[in-house]
Amino acid sequence: MGIFRRRRSGPSAPEPSDRPDEVFGRLSADDVAWIRGLAQRTLGENGVEATVDETGADLIGSDGMRFALDNVMTTCASAPRSDWPQIVTHHFAAMARTTGAPSVRDLGRDELFQRVRTRLLPVDALHMNGLDLATHSRPVAADLAAVLCVDFPETVSYFDSTVAEGLPIDELFRAGQINTDAEPIEEIGTSDDGVLTFVAGSVYTASKTLSMANLVDRVFGRDMPHGVVFAVPDRNCVLLHPVESIDVLGAISHLAGTAERIFTDAAWSVSPNVYHWYRDTITRISTVDDDRLTIVPTEELVEILGRLAG
Structure with missing residues (x-):
């Protein structure tokens, strides 16, 4: 029956508190301590003993493997508190499973070239x-750079210097x-006012x-x-507007405001x-x-706009 709900089992998120955490400032210190604890517990239940490193930003496995906390902290900060247990346990159970997965060094040439992706990062x-x-x-x-990573079924592994x-x-x-271009696009649409085109996907x-x-x-x-x-603003989306008329000036302003809002709320932000x-x-x-965004067009764009104003 729709009026009955199955009671959730497992840990519940802590009650909200006001003291911000020193490492993950979008969450309180109590929230961060709870998430760290559940992350350690989840790793342990999946055969990986881990301790908190000296910065408080990562967990370190007994074999030296590092489990970053920033992604899950960012996700929790943007999600309802009732979803936190599932977010944390799902994430770190998957991380534990990757400890037995092949590393980038273990891949043969063919598999490496099939799995490699480019990644845009700040x-x-x-x-x-x-x-x-x-x-x-x-x-x-x-403020942007391209790097290489390898796409495994449950995680992404980056190419570090070694x-x-x-x-x-x-x-x-x-x-x-080529592989990144082939990744699926889930949606191409326009903003309500028709000014911006958005692309959403993987x-x-x-x-x-x-x-x-x-x-x-x-x-x-x-x-x-x-x-x-x-x-x-977010790794899962792109906002675009073609430079075809002087109307692009209004679109740039709209684009800046929309990008800043998405970036602020994004779990996986790239750039505002x-x-x-x-x-x-x-x-x-x-x-x-x-914290104030200002438009500073290049001389080249100014020249283009001048021609379009014609």
Whole structure:
């Protein structure tokens, strides 16, 4: 009967408290301690004993394997408290299962080239969870970079400096982008006012902008001689508007506000900024200072707008 609900078993999320955590400031210290404890318990129940590292940001397995807490903390911060137990147990049970999975080094050439993906990341994430991704990264815009990762069934493994050494990085970037371009798109739609086009899909959706010509052709089905303005506030979505008339000025403002809102609430945020793709180059056209986003068009975009105003 619809009026009866099955009682949930297992741990319940703690009652809310006000003291912010020093490491994960979007959550209280009590919340973070509870999530850490459940994460350790879940790993232990799946055969992995882990302790909290000295920073409080990761769990360290007895074999030295590092289990990052930031992703699950971010997800919980944006989810109802009643969902926290399932989020934490599902995430860390999957993490425990990956301890027996092959590493990037264990893959043969064919499987490596099938599983490799490109990934768009903010530059401040190039050193994360003890990994150094900067050695093989490629600059995309002032605050964005492309890296390589391997897509396993339950997790994504990044190429750090030790893994990347000796591998054919140029070939892997080419194969990785082909694989990322082939990742499914779940939805292409427009905002309620029809100004913005949005693309939603897998965790690699934002990374499709690394091959923007392909994405633009799929979304708009026509040439864009003046490019597009776009945003990647979350790894699962892209917001776009073609540069075809002077009306793009209003669209840029709309794009900036929408991107900032999504970025603030996103569990897997990438950037709050706005970018211009033109002639296969991506340029940031906004800045964020003191939590205030300002549009700063390039001379090239100003020249284009002048021609369109004609």
